[in-house]
Amino acid sequence: MSKNPFKVYNDKPTTLDGIYSQAEVGLANRNSGVLLETLALDITPTGSHYLLNHFDVPLLDAENHRLKFSGSFREQLELSIDDIKALPALTMPVTMECAGNGRAGISPRSHSMPWVYEAVSTSEWTGTKLASLIDQACPKNDVVEISFTGADYGYDMGEPHFFGRSLTLAQIKELDILLVYAMNGAPLLPQHGAPLRIIVPGWYGMASVKWLTHIEALTKPYDGYQQVKTYQLKMHKDDPGIPIRNIRVKSLMVPPGVPDWSTRKRFVHAGEVNLVGRAWSGCGVPIETVEVEIAGQWRTANLSEKNDRYAWQKWTYSWQAEPGVYVLRCRARDMNGNVQPLDPPWDQAGFANNAAQQVNVFVGLEKSKVGPLS
Ligand SMILES: Nc1nc2c(c(=O)[nH]1)N[C@H]1C(S)=C(S)[C@@H](COP(=O)(O)O)O[C@H]1N2
Ligand SMILES: [Mo]
Numbered sequence: 001m002s003k004n005p006f007k008v009y010n011d012k013p014t015t016l017d018g019i020y021s022q023a024e025v026g027l028a029n030r031n032s033g034v035l036l037e038t039l040a041l042d043i044t045p046t047g048s049h050y051l052l053n054h055f056d057v058p059l060l061d062a063e064n065h066r067l068k069f070s071g072s073f074r075e076q077l078e079l080s081i082d083d084i085k086a087l088p089a090l091t092m093p094v095t096m097e098c099a100g101n102g103r104a105g106i107s108p109r110s111h112s113m114p115w116v117y118e119a120v121s122t123s124e125w126t127g128t129k130l131a132s133l134i135d136q137a138c139p140k141n142d143v144v145e146i147s148f149t150g151a152d153y154g155y156d157m158g159e160p161h162f163f164g165r166s167l168t169l170a171q172i173k174e175l176d177i178l179l180v181y182a183m184n185g186a187p188l189l190p191q192h193g194a195p196l197r198i199i200v201p202g203w204y205g206m207a208s209v210k211w212l213t214h215i216e217a218l219t220k221p222y223d224g225y226q227q228v229k230t231y232q233l234k235m236h237k238d239d240p241g242i243p244i245r246n247i248r249v250k251s252l253m254v255p256p257g258v259p260d261w262s263t264r265k266r267f268v269h270a271g272e273v274n275l276v277g278r279a280w281s282g283c284g285v286p287i288e289t290v291e292v293e294i295a296g297q298w299r300t301a302n303l304s305e306k307n308d309r310y311a312w313q314k315w316t317y318s319w320q321a322e323p324g325v326y327v328l329r330c331r332a333r334d335m336n337g338n339v340q341p342l343d344p345p346w347d348q349a350g351f352a353n354n355a356a357q358q359v360n361v362f363v364g365l366e367k368s369k370v371g372p373l374s
Pocket of ligand 1 (some may be wrong): 049050051052053054055096097098099149150151152163164191192193204205206207208209210211
């Protein structure tokens with residue numbers, strides 16, 4: 001018998017079409033998405049923040065946890081959570097999005113977490129600046145990258161590994177990364193990386209390593225699975241790929257009215273309908289405009305100011321809805337001129353699909369109770 005039972009999956013089909021497999025549904029059950037109605041709020045309620053955990057959630061003991069610095073640092077720091085809490089603290093709202101968000105909307109799709117729209121959320125993260133701590137550990141002159149390793153371990157495509165990622169010193173300097181121990185004013189929950197994670201604002205979520213145990217200064221580029229074998233935009237198997245980093249411009253709306261339970265299609269009462277949503281882009285680039293498409297016409301939404309560099313912006317649009325059947329869409333353009341496409345971009349692994357959201361709405365004259373009974 002082979003020593004590694006997962007080697008067989010080396011030749012799993014990379015793309016699929018049609019109905020979801022039981023394994024995909026199982027992944028979807030483990031990794032919950034944001035409730036789209038909470039997009040009405042600036043900050044996602046903690047229990048609704050999307051989740052993406054590759055392996056099992058490690059249940060770590062905060063009191064005995066140590067963050068170990070190793071490799072080519074002058075100072076081999078070893079810090080407890082209390083040591084980290086004693087450093088200058090900062091709280092920052094950051095919108096996080098999973099690179100796989102939208103995967104279910106492409107065809108054929110890759111066998112992985114089948115997100116539709118819901119792998120995006122905003123939390124207030126509290127921690128200390130990673131760059132200052134790295135300075136304190138003082139990387140030697142031969143350092144090319146710093147790696148970040150989590151406590152979670154498992155297999156992917158036959159390769160066993162701890163989840164880990166790397167960043168260059170220049171990226172660490174540039175990116176306002178936080179070493180985080182609290183989320184929305186409470187200690188991190190186990191599923192969000194307790195007791196310690198990093199948050200890399202403006203990049204897709206894979207860079208924000210949870211359950212952080214080790215920071216290593218490397219003299220050669222990091223070759224961890226989650227850095228080099230995945231999270232690359234590839235058009236075919238032998239494509240060298242482009243590493244995924246910045247979040248692509250995107251917007252979502254709170255589905256208006258009330259839903260049909262199983263299809264999530266909407267019923268809206270004719271008259272004024274206040275559409276509300278959020279828009280965001282990578283690396284703190286502000287949004288320039290959001291447009292809503294109603295009955296084939298794109299209309300400009302009202303966009304709120306950008307108050308927090310790394311948090312999404314709110315938009316609203318007042319729609320005078322007449323009876324009929326509609327597919328509403330929204331799309332954002334950022335200050336760098338990037339616009340959401342109407343058709344999904346395609347790559348082998350179904351990453352970074354920022355195509356405009358579609359919401360099916362039936363507008364009727366029928367009286368419906370929207371909100372609590374009075
Ligand atoms: N150690 C570890 N860190 C991780 C992951 C993981 O599986 N293990 N998933 C990454 C991915 S792909 C995303 S999108 C974010 C999700 O963070 P959240 O579950 O707190 O929303 O965590 C990232 N950090
Ligand atoms: Mo992700």
